[in-house]
Amino acid sequence: MNHRGGWALIRRTWASWMQYRGFFFLLAFGWMIPPLVYLFVWSTAAGGATVGGFSRGEFVAYYLVLILVNQLTYAQTNWIVGDVIRGGGMSQWLLYPLAPAYHVLSSELAGKVVYMIFVVPVTAVLAITLKPELHASLADVLAFVPALIFAWMLRFLWGYWLALLAFWSTRADALLAVQDALVFLLAGQVAPVALLPGVLGSAAEMLPFRYMVGFPVEVLTGQVSGTELATGFALQVGWLAVALGLTWILWRRGVRHYAAVGG
Amino acid sequence: MRAYATLIGQFIRASVQQELAYRANFLISLMHSLLNAATGVLGVAVLFGQVETVRGWDLGATLAVLGVYLTVGALRDLVISPSLDALAGMDGEVWTGRLDFTLLRPVDIQFLASVRHWRPFALVDLVIGIGVLVAAAARLDAAPGPGDLGAFLVAFGAGLLALYAVLLAFIGLTFWSPGFLFSWVFSGLFQMARYPVGLYPGWMRLALTWVVPVGIITTVPAQALAGDVGPGLLAGSVIAAVGLFAGATALFRAGLRRYASASS
Numbered sequence: 219m220n221h222r223g224g225w226a227l228i229r230r231t232w233a234s235w236m237q238y239r240g241f242f243f244l245l246a247f248g249w250m251i252p253p254l255v256y257l258f259v260w261s262t263a264a265g266g267a268t269v270g271g272f273s274r275g276e277f278v279a280y281y282l283v284l285i286l287v288n289q290l291t292y293a294q295t296n297w298i299v300g301d302v303i304r305g306g307g308m309s310q311w312l313l314y315p316l317a318p319a320y321h322v323l324s325s326e327l328a329g330k331v332v333y334m335i336f337v338v339p340v341t342a343v344l345a346i347t348l349k350p351e352l353h354a355s356l357a358d359v360l361a362f363v364p365a366l367i368f369a370w371m372l373r374f375l376w377g378y379w380l381a382l383l384a385f386w387s388t389r390a391d392a393l394l395a396v397q398d399a400l401v402f403l404l405a406g407q408v409a410p411v412a413l414l415p416g417v418l419g420s421a422a423e424m425l426p427f428r429y430m431v432g433f434p435v436e437v438l439t440g441q442v443s444g445t446e447l448a449t450g451f452a453l454q455v456g457w458l459a460v461a462l463g464l465t466w467i468l469w470r471r472g473v474r475h476y477a478a479v480g481g
Numbered sequence: 482m483r484a485y486a487t488l489i490g491q492f493i494r495a496s497v498q499q500e501l502a503y504r505a506n507f508l509i510s511l512m513h514s515l516l517n518a519a520t521g522v523l524g525v526a527v528l529f530g531q532v533e534t535v536r537g538w539d540l541g542a543t544l545a546v547l548g549v550y551l552t553v554g555a556l557r558d559l560v561i562s563p564s565l566d567a568l569a570g571m572d573g574e575v576w577t578g579r580l581d582f583t584l585l586r587p588v589d590i591q592f593l594a595s596v597r598h599w600r601p602f603a604l605v606d607l608v609i610g611i612g613v614l615v616a617a618a619a620r621l622d623a624a625p626g627p628g629d630l631g632a633f634l635v636a637f638g639a640g641l642l643a644l645y646a647v648l649l650a651f652i653g654l655t656f657w658s659p660g661f662l663f664s665w666v667f668s669g670l671f672q673m674a675r676y677p678v679g680l681y682p683g684w685m686r687l688a689l690t691w692v693v694p695v696g697i698i699t700t701v702p703a704q705a706l707a708g709d710v711g712p713g714l715l716a717g718s719v720i721a722a723v724g725l726f727a728g729a730t731a732l733f734r735a736g737l738r739r740y741a742s743a744s745s
Contacts, residue, residue: 244662248669255673258681259528263535270531289601392509406526415530418523
């Protein structure tokens with residue numbers, strides 16, 4: 219494997235993304251708003267008391283961490299994969315002496331850096347004005363780091379295998395929109411998963427979406443511990459294995475199926 | 482006047498013919514619309530599964546705000562956004578200089594820029610939005626009487642005019658900074674209109690009512706439906722909407738005078 223070439227590609231992509239940072243700041247701004255809406259709505263609902271065990275400050279802490287985690291795990295690159303397959307750009311990717319995954323990874327990393335330059339200061343200002351209550355122990359922080367990394371890998375690979383369906387169907391990115399809606403509803407944005415009622419709540423705990431965003435946030439804000447933490451990690455890693463398997467199979471069969479268009 | 486009506490008819494016909502070529506898109510946009518409405522309604526339902534009321538807003542009234550949000554958004558997607566967005570951004574008419582050809586047409590440019598492109602698929606959103614609105618009206622404590630409906634229609638019209646004015650003003654700014662997508666900033670802030678402005682903290686409530694007039698666009702019409710709007714607030718939002726429209730028109734025309742074409 220040519221890792222030095224891959225690193226060069228990552229640096230090049232990052233430099234080109236920084237040129238358009240105004241555009242990407244605008245995108246990041248738009249993505250911040252939905253969790254912000256729920257931050258305000260829930261913290262107003264809590265008022266001086268608690269709702270579902272959350273006080274006003276705890277809601278603020280939960281959603282501020284969620285804004286960061288959501289931005290860090292959001293795999294916007296997957297939208298490009300479909301375009302690249304449909305437009306024939308995949309031919310070029312396949313000709314590079316690099317694993318094609320490097321192209322996707324490089325814009326992933328570039329994106330993360332550019333978006334964070336915008337999101338981190340804004341979140342810091344919000345944290346100063348809104349006074350969150352975060353009681354994270356050292357154990358929470360230590361569990362948060364792997365939970366976040368797995369969450370990113372899961373969200374990325376889950377979107378990647380969906381995007382790879384573009385090898386067979388031109389409108390596969392409709393599925394990415396469905397995934398975004400499910401993440402919005404079930405991953406802890408509309409409400410912390412613990413507050414979702416009945417069937418919705420139990421579905422959210424089993425399905426992979428909570429483990430893409432909500433789970434690391436819950437870990438850092440100290441909502442899960444003991445056996446819940448262990449089950450959570452087991453489900454997260456399990457879904458990650460499923461996503462890896464599907465990506466592997468679809469990539470191998472897809473590339474064989476692929477025929478470029480153009481001329 | 483007749484000529485303008487005929488023109489609108491022709492624009493609609495051309496847009497429909499264009500979109501009918503993409504039939505598979507219909508199913509996909511139907512799915513998007515249903516997902517969008519479903520996540521919105523479930524979000525409200527989850528909130529009121531935990532609490533009875535928030536600052537005087539209950540399930541019915543909050544759902545009414547969501548219904549207005551979806552309906553106004555559908556009307557925006559039907560004609561305002563497709564038409565105005567053709568001017569903005571890096572491949573927009575102001576940046577590329579294609580506005581030359583638009584300016585040469587013997588009709589009022591603001592009219593042309595506002596109604597040129599239609600997106601018939603948005604009618605699906607319109608149906609869903611009105612459906613949510615009707616469902617919300619049925620859940621209100623007091624069923625809306627004819628007076629409430631009248632006030633609602635006035636407030637809704639004022640809200641729509643305010644939305645159009647804000648979008649037009651942002652397009653006007655495009656003449657100063659052609660590449661910047663001002664309307665994206667507004668689209669981001671507009672998502673806050675899903676919930677009543679009363680649910681936001683104090684300093685934001687004022688800004689969201691009078692600066693970015695999200696409150697006038699969705700909260701006031703929903704309040705009118707519930708019979709909670711006095712004549713003062715109704716008149717205030719109409720005056721604000723008309724004022725915004727006049728200001729936006731002036732800004733757009735001032736921008737137009739700055740336009741100096743472009744070429745490669």
